[in-house]
Amino acid sequence: MGSTHTYQSDPRNADIQININGELFHRDRAMVSVFDSGPPLLAESDAYIVWGLFHKYILQYLVYAILGAHILGALKHHYVDKEKHALKRMVG
Numbered sequence: 001m002g003s004t005h006t007y008q009s010d011p012r013n014a015d016i017q018i019n020i021n022g023e024l025f026h027r028d029r030a031m032v033s034v035f036d037s038g039p040p041l042l043a044e045s046d047a048y049i050v051w052g053l054f055h056k057y058i059l060q061y062l063v064y065a066i067l068g069a070h071i072l073g074a075l076k077h078h079y080v081d082k083e084k085h086a087l088k089r090m091v092g
Contacts, residue, residue: 013027014027015027018030020032074086074087074090074091077090
């Protein structure tokens with residue numbers, strides 16, 4: 001008994017044509033990527049493109065700006081306002 005991947009050669013399949021997106025290809029030229037095989041999850045609308053650009057170019061700097069503002073605020077409370085326990089409350 002053979003494994004799951006064993007097969008018997010069939011000469012009728014030598015010149016088979018395979019339909020890919022409505023176009024016929026000879027079996028030697030018929031190649032499909034697993035990444036192209038399904039429908040897109042989201043259509044590339046204008047909102048999709050704008051959100052992608054926002055995420056790629058702006059969001060990362062926005063996170064650093066918010067983090068920096070929080071750190072500066074904690075240091076201001078400790079050194080300028082002279083709150084003795086401000087850093088302990090904020091850090092833990």
